[in-house]
Amino acid sequence: MKKVRLADVAKVAGVSMKTVSNVVHNYPHVTPEMRRKVQLAIDELGYKPNLTARRLATGKTGMIALAIPEIDHPYFSELSRYIAEEASLRGYRVLVEQTLNNLAAEQAVLNDREAGLVDGVIFHPVRMQSMDIAMLRRDVPLVLLGESTMPVTADHVMIDNVAAARDGVRHLLAQGRRRIAFLGLVAGDITGSTDQRLLGYQQGLLEAKMPLDPHLVFSAPDFSPEDSAEAVQRALASGISFDGIICRDDRFATGALHALRNAGSRVPEDVAVVGWDDTELGRWAAPSLTSIAPDKRELAATALEMLGERIDGLQGIGRHRIVSHSLSIRESAPAGAPVLL
Amino acid sequence: MKKVRLADVAKVAGVSMKTVSNVVHNYPHVTPEMRRKVQLAIDELGYKPNLTARRLATGKTGMIALAIPEIDHPYFSELSRYIAEEASLRGYRVLVEQTLNNLAAEQAVLNDREAGLVDGVIFHPVRMQSMDIAMLRRDVPLVLLGESTMPVTADHVMIDNVAAARDGVRHLLAQGRRRIAFLGLVAGDITGSTDQRLLGYQQGLLEAKMPLDPHLVFSAPDFSPEDSAEAVQRALASGISFDGIICRDDRFATGALHALRNAGSRVPEDVAVVGWDDTELGRWAAPSLTSIAPDKRELAATALEMLGERIDGLQGIGRHRIVSHSLSIRESAPAGAPVLL
DNA sequence: GATCCAACTTACAGCGCTGTAAACAACCTG
């Protein structure tokens, strides 16, 4: 089957190309008769506009790129879903790029060796610092996600990580937990995300006049549940005791759950566990995870809105938006009567 | 910052556009001196080729669309990851389209009202039947995923669902399970996927001369863990007893796990549970899920390979490829000594 | 030194669409 072009339709309908184009775009000033005639030709030939040509002519691609570390990370896959939905609401299609926690891949996203592919980029960096991002001269609107430290050259959406971590700690304290651990340091994670969460953790403890024990801050070599399980196991093995733990994400919390179970600790009786991201992974864990819940829908909507404004030409330094978060309380750290120790 | 075009570089370097293009494309027959001169101009101006223009000129987009029901379904998000990786290996970028278990959205994917956006489509239908797919005249290469019933008009990759289900049943039988349930019917799921799994389930029982009890086939109103939990709970409540259950996917199995736990049944002691898809959700469930494991990497690679061949012009009727599967054995249905009942 | 060849470079016509400006038509005014 040959490709049908606008010109072909025009010839068959006996009108100019532009009139066909007008019909395709539902331009109002076309006489009904003309419209009918053109539509007939379109249907007869099975004409479909060539998007690439349209893009070249208009300079708009109607596409945005979403660059995330891993598409199958529960948080990112859920976030992707909302971004995809919000994007489609606004007439955009989404091109997904995985950076796989890899610095070079992150740089490649911004360094775009090609142009004209997408109208804008939503990017969640893990390895790049905001300074690095600022250094690159870009020519595509960019919205940053995650906890990178306040870049001035791009818009940015995040939740208040300090407050969120504090909320988690408060929740544990309210149940009577007294030795609360933090699981979240990851080697090579220099985005400041962990810093902020750690800060909130400290604030939470300090405001309750609790001591700050550095032994209670665990770190893992990488982002997987396996790594986190190992970190918790090592802590347990070295005799460190704790009755609550707040984890940098649900994956980590899931790993912690496993390690605790293997060690014979009961959750939440012996140790209460708080996750982060409120993902399906945590909702269906056993016990189900209490988790800090960023409003992902709002996050996605805000990112798209800001990106849209930039695409529409808005200039100026980077704006920062905080979206709301809450605490989804489930079995691993229930609310209610404090546990007796 | 103004857009830099090929012509601008050519002017600065004092050569023709085509020579610049040759340098950009690493065309071998360019003298080193010329290459240097051009590269200098490219760097100085910060030239980036415009992909849209390139596409229009070449007719290739270098993009494929991946149309799946839900990007945040564990199976699909993991599959997406492999598809993205395999695609990038082959120089393709991936455009993700969610169909959200919605017939109209699935039709829209194939009905493409526009052309020239992608070179090919990988599509996992849930609501469309292969007849529907065959009816539509398409002009883009298409590879189907999942268990749709053997379309003749498009290539197709799947695992042997009948055999896989049978393997699951055999595994349960080998442990001494005698009342094995199947959880998988979903209203409106007409892809035949469930049919095949159900068939395998029956074959597994028959070859062991086990009776086939229709009460042991559970159905859920939709695809979520909530729905599945409810289905299992209802079965339990109505007094149906079973000591093994095989579920249409890990999400369903996760729901089943919850329902069983709430009902006080121990897994695997009282009921052994087998999931399907071998996702992270199941790997970190408690107890961790034994699950039928399609080789997702192979699935992705095969789909891309077939699509690539079609894109390169291969004609002919739809081909069908079966990729391998295995059984990932974990806590919910361990191997080893049969359970005494 | 004339001839030929291979290696390199250039000019230019598209790819299929849209925006602009201009042309044309029909309809009002006064």
Added chain:
DNA sequence: CAGGTTGTTTACAGCGCTGTAAGTTGGATC
């Protein structure tokens, strides 16, 4: 009925790149 309006359609020049065919150059050949 000339002149002004509004409404509708057309012609055509790009958008930025690549493929083709034609041109140029330097050196090997006899």
